[in-house]
Amino acid sequence: MTRAQVLDLYFMDARCKLIEIAAYLDRLDRATGEADFRAQAFRDALRHLASDGAGRAAEVLRSLSDPTDQPVDKAPGKGAVGAWPG
Amino acid sequence: MRYIEPHGHMVSRTTDDYLDMVTAGCAAVCEPAFWAGFDRGTASGFRDYFAQLTEHEPKRAARYGLPHFCWLCINPKESEDVGLARDVIATIPEFLSRPTVLGIGEIGLNKNSKNELRVLEMHVDLAARHDQLILVHTPHLEDKLKGTRLILDVLRADSRIKPGRVLIDHVEEHTVRAVLDRGHWAGMTLYPISKCTPARAVDILDVNGTERLWMNSACDWGESVPLAVPRTALEMRRRGWSASAIDRVVYQNPVRFLSQCPNFRLPADA
Numbered sequence: 412m413t414r415a416q417v418l419d420l421y422f423m424d425a426r427c428k429l430i431e432i433a434a435y436l437d438r439l440d441r442a443t444g445e446a447d448f449r450a451q452a453f454r455d456a457l458r459h460l461a462s463d464g465a466g467r468a469a470e471v472l473r474s475l476s477d478p479t480d481q482p483v484d485k486a487p488g489k490g491a492v493g494a495w496p497g
Numbered sequence: 498m499r500y501i502e503p504h505g506h507m508v509s510r511t512t513d514d515y516l517d518m519v520t521a522g523c524a525a526v527c528e529p530a531f532w533a534g535f536d537r538g539t540a541s542g543f544r545d546y547f548a549q550l551t552e553h554e555p556k557r558a559a560r561y562g563l564p565h566f567c568w569l570c571i572n573p574k575e576s577e578d579v580g581l582a583r584d585v586i587a588t589i590p591e592f593l594s595r596p597t598v599l600g601i602g603e604i605g606l607n608k609n610s611k612n613e614l615r616v617l618e619m620h621v622d623l624a625a626r627h628d629q630l631i632l633v634h635t636p637h638l639e640d641k642l643k644g645t646r647l648i649l650d651v652l653r654a655d656s657r658i659k660p661g662r663v664l665i666d667h668v669e670e671h672t673v674r675a676v677l678d679r680g681h682w683a684g685m686t687l688y689p690i691s692k693c694t695p696a697r698a699v700d701i702l703d704v705n706g707t708e709r710l711w712m713n714s715a716c717d718w719g720e721s722v723p724l725a726v727p728r729t730a731l732e733m734r735r736r737g738w739s740a741s742a743i744d745r746v747v748y749q750n751p752v753r754f755l756s757q758c759p760n761f762r763l764p765a766d767a
Binding site for chain 2: 491
């Protein structure tokens, strides 16, 4: 695909999501309460968006992932929350 | 257009979904054993579930002219209880000779615990002893990268396992290359929020090619879209993919992998 074709297909959708993220960050700033590892992980992942070159999606996913390599002793429930608590 | 839905938890869906899928061109659906949303308490509960997958659900799908196949296991979400898992795994061989069973799946990891790993090894051993195909679930979200690596290590450690007879599902941009580089097949799951969107799935195909890759909706009792595969085929069309290239991904690739199981047969006019 040409850049123009990609823009024609995806620019408005990406623009929408970009504004959603900005609004989410504003919403989070207005909210009260304790700091949360998910909010920090999100801000850390945002840095990859501004990087040059391919592989931004993979880098965002990696930055939100558990980086350890050993199995845990016991499953802490069943669900996942989208970011590694550390 | 024709397509295979290689991963749909149809016991959780309505007959309307069967109607829509067949209308959209679905030529076969494959249903891995799954977590019910609550923990089943006994091996006999699983026996009933395996009977549902191998007896009842194929009849329900047949009313819409849709061939239905299944995979059997105890899901990783229920693998923390190793004793129960051992009892359930012991019941599986009596179902393996049923005519619509494709293999062992979806096995794998959920929270990457030691007990989950032990049960995964038991499943892999079961598949090896009975020469079964394997369908692997990789963990969700933050647990996926680590879980995928642990799963790949378990598979490599068992010399009886042929990589081309294993499909590792729910890959994303950060895991797909490792799966393909080990010689396995990889599945992309199309979900509204987690896993892959249609656009990202087509990106993964653009970057990695179409060899040993398939797409599925993994529709179940949660937020999921039974028509996600044909909708992604539409995304491919919007991006200029030819009809034959789309057919290779949504139909021929699943047929190639699944045909390694002699039970996977489609009507001649599919």
